[in-house]
Amino acid sequence: MPKVSDAHLTARRRQILDAAGRCFARDGFHRTSMQDIVHESGISAGLVYRYFAGKDEMIIAIVNQWHERRQALIEAGQHATGDANESRDLVAEAYLDLVRSIGQPQALEDLRLGVQVWAEAVRTPAIRELVRRGVDGPRTTAANLISRAQGNSAVPADLDPDALARILIAIYQGLVLQTVWDESVDNDALVATLEAILDMIIPS
Amino acid sequence: MPKVSDAHLTARRRQILDAAGRCFARDGFHRTSMQDIVHESGISAGLVYRYFAGKDEMIIAIVNQWHERRQALIEAGQHATGDANESRDLVAEAYLDLVRSIGQPQALEDLRLGVQVWAEAVRTPAIRELVRRGVDGPRTTAANLISRAQGNSAVPADLDPDALARILIAIYQGLVLQTVWDESVDNDALVATLEAILDMIIPS
DNA sequence: TCTAGGAAAGTGGACGTTCATTCATTAAAG
DNA sequence: CTTTAATGAATGAACGTCCACTTTCCTAGA
Numbered sequence: 001m002p003k004v005s006d007a008h009l010t011a012r013r014r015q016i017l018d019a020a021g022r023c024f025a026r027d028g029f030h031r032t033s034m035q036d037i038v039h040e041s042g043i044s045a046g047l048v049y050r051y052f053a054g055k056d057e058m059i060i061a062i063v064n065q066w067h068e069r070r071q072a073l074i075e076a077g078q079h080a081t082g083d084a085n086e087s088r089d090l091v092a093e094a095y096l097d098l099v100r101s102i103g104q105p106q107a108l109e110d111l112r113l114g115v116q117v118w119a120e121a122v123r124t125p126a127i128r129e130l131v132r133r134g135v136d137g138p139r140t141t142a143a144n145l146i147s148r149a150q151g152n153s154a155v156p157a158d159l160d161p162d163a164l165a166r167i168l169i170a171i172y173q174g175l176v177l178q179t180v181w182d183e184s185v186d187n188d189a190l191v192a193t194l195e196a197i198l199d200m201i202i203p204s
Numbered sequence: 205m206p207k208v209s210d211a212h213l214t215a216r217r218r219q220i221l222d223a224a225g226r227c228f229a230r231d232g233f234h235r236t237s238m239q240d241i242v243h244e245s246g247i248s249a250g251l252v253y254r255y256f257a258g259k260d261e262m263i264i265a266i267v268n269q270w271h272e273r274r275q276a277l278i279e280a281g282q283h284a285t286g287d288a289n290e291s292r293d294l295v296a297e298a299y300l301d302l303v304r305s306i307g308q309p310q311a312l313e314d315l316r317l318g319v320q321v322w323a324e325a326v327r328t329p330a331i332r333e334l335v336r337r338g339v340d341g342p343r344t345t346a347a348n349l350i351s352r353a354q355g356n357s358a359v360p361a362d363l364d365p366d367a368l369a370r371i372l373i374a375i376y377q378g379l380v381l382q383t384v385w386d387e388s389v390d391n392d393a394l395v396a397t398l399e400a401i402l403d404m405i406i407p408s
Numbered sequence: 409t410c411t412a413g414g415a416a417a418g419t420g421g422a423c424g425t426t427c428a429t430t431c432a433t434t435a436a437a438g
Numbered sequence: 439c440t441t442t443a444a445t446g447a448a449t450g451a452a453c454g455t456c457c458a459c460t461t462t463c464c465t466a467g468a
Contacts, residue, residue, distance in 0.1 A: 026327070027327060028234065028323065028324075028326075028327055030232065030234035030235050031234050031327070112326050115322065115323050115326050116323055116326070118319065118322075118323070118381055119232065119319050119320055119322070119323030120232075121385055122232075122316050122319050122320070122384050122385070123230070123231060123232055123235070128385055131385060132385055132386060135382070135385075156400065156404075158396075158400050159397050159400055159401070160390075160393040160396065160397045162390075162393070163390065163393040163394045163396070163397035163398075164397055164401075166378075166379065166382060166389070166394060167375055167378075167379070167394065167397065167398060167401070169378060169382070170374065170375045170376075170377070170378020170379045170381070170382060171371055171374045171375055171378060172374075172378065173374070173377065173378035173381050173382075174370075174371075174373060174374020174375060174376065174377035174378040175370065175371070175374045177322055177374070177377050178339070178370060178373070178374060178377075180326050181325055181326070181332055181335060181336055181339075182336060185370070186364075186366075186367065189364045189366070189367040190367045190370060190371065192362075192364065192367070193362075193363050193364045193367035193368055193371065194367075194371060196360065196362050196363055197363070197368075197371070197401075197405055200360075200404050200405055201401055201404055201405075
């Protein structure tokens with residue numbers, strides 16, 4: 001059948017999604033018009049609707065893509081050992097790497113997009129579910145690790161594993177906000193201090 | 205001059221602002237139409253423009269109001285001692301009270317609004333300045349307190365005061381996000397765990 | 409190897425709707 | 439009776455989406 005290659009189709013889809021991502025990061029989901037995305041992508045208006053049913057579907061796709069990237073970032077930090085029973089040091093280092101990545105200039109656009117996703121999750125149930133699922137995995141992993149460490153008496157027993165996991169994630173989220181508002185935040189100092197704190201409450 | 209009382213004017217202004225706040229918390233700034241606010245407030249469209257030059261000015265007013273409320277919340281937690289040189293326990297308790305307030309059901313709408321403010325700050329320079337200013341005060345206060353505590357050797361010297369202050373604020377911000385996404389988050393466990401952590405890194 | 413035909417890729421102006429804002433007008437207060 | 443508060447239909451711009459149309463590419467028949 002006369003079609004174009006599959007590679008071309010996925011490339012076009014990515015072309016649109018990348019443009020949409022840039023627009024959404026810059027202006028938010030609802031201050032970005034379809035025309036904006038059309039201009040940014042260099043593609044005609046009509047064609048966009050061959051790849052996405054509408055703006056809402058594009059937003060969902062962007063949110064999915066964002067969480068996939070986040071997941072990849074977390075897994076990359078674990079140095080690809082493939083070990084399901086991660087050690088404390090491995091997970092802690094992956095966490096610190098994640099916090100370190102906040103300070104990289106090339107990550108800024110991605111972080112800005114993330115903040116828009118977080119705000120949209122407040123309003124749209126489908127996106128809220130995606131965000132929750134994206135956070136659930138890392139949280140459960142961390143909580144299990146902390147729980148195990150408590151068994152070894154390495155972590156004080158009065159710390160609730162799930163609560164502590166939530167707090168660690170909260171630190172990441174809050175630092176993303178502060179960095180996005182003020183690029184001059186000293187990320188190195190944050191990481192060093194966070195490392196010191198981790199050593200105090202979850203010694204290896 | 206034939207006018208209505210000043211009290212009436214400020215009441216009307218608040219009537220509009222309250223309605224706008226409810227709409228913005230529910231739908232975000234840019235999915236809320238002026239018609240929505242008009243309906244929610246029970247006031248005619250034209251009258252709104254006697255009190256606010258336009259939608260943008262209303263958003264600014266809402267952001268200001270939000271930070272004033274936050275400031276009041278923080279000061280209320282310090283039990284009105286009026287002491288400029290706050291003690292560690294006083295500030296720590298104010299901080300924990302602030303985190304505790306996240307769990308109060310009647311605060312949810314306010315938190316949802318806050319998340320919208322944070323996202324808008326990414327895009328709009330004027331709002332970003334307001335948000336930064338709102339965070340700067342508490343951060344400086346906390347950093348100074350930590351710095352003083354380090355002088356007394358109560359806090360490890362390898363913790364950067366400003367970084368630690370940022371992390372504490374980040375915890376608040378992240379927990380707001382998580383609570384807004386999932387009301388069933390166990391706030392009591394969070395506060396208890398956070399209290400234990402505070403005792404470890406900033407002993408009194 | 410060449411070419412006609414069909415199917416999908418791609419275009420961009422048109423469409424109905426919704427938006428923020430205005431203004432001619434009425435109601436009410438002093 | 440003058441001044442201001444208050445109304446809400448009107449306005450034009452901008453929005454998301456659609457669709458009639460053109461271009462491009464693959465296949466089939468010679």
